[in-house]
Amino acid sequence: DAKTTQPTSMDCAEGRAANLPCNHSTISGNEYVYWYRQIHSQGPQYIIHGLKNNETNEMASLIITEDRKSSTLILPHATLRDTAVYYCIVSTPAGSYQLTFGKGTKLSVIP
């Protein structure tokens, strides 16, 4: 059973904010939401994670709904280098091996 649901693909104009949604309606109380991205033919790169509060770092912001059933990753000013597949994953820190990568969302940043 997939724990997360993401759109297959999205486009975003260069310089605009990219908002990537993720549904995780069966998330349990101790599970975090993690976001990774994978640029073509490279290894995935960690972006951000959160439990229930919104989080921000130098790469992105993570907005988690109050019921924790969905979240949105925001890239505030998308560049061409942000073109990648973005994976939304739910997991518990204790189970560090349980990162299940689905097919993710293919984000294309367009000049």
Add this chain to the structure above:
Amino acid sequence: DGGITQSPKYLFRKEGQNVTLSCEQNLNHDAMYWYRQDPGQGLRLIYYSQIVNDFQKGDIAEGYSVSREKKESFPLTVTSAQKNPTAFYLCASSIVGGKNTQYFGPGTRLTVL
């Protein structure tokens, strides 16, 4: 520079041959992982290790073997028993009990002819 290295980037083998993929990390991480990725698909866990001399099977361990004799190294052997070995192989590492942030290597693309 700390990080994870995988070598080689591209590897070609004949069908029926075993092949070993290298993964080394200098991040002082206890946990290491091997994933397989097929075109257009997500990553699937092959094996993981949380401590030296110990490792566990992931979701698709059949046809693969690993060893963890040193903290820094976690080589993966693709045996002739693996029916569809052509794929992109990714190694990762993390601390145990931390934020669950896995750091990935650049990957090895294996093609079996």
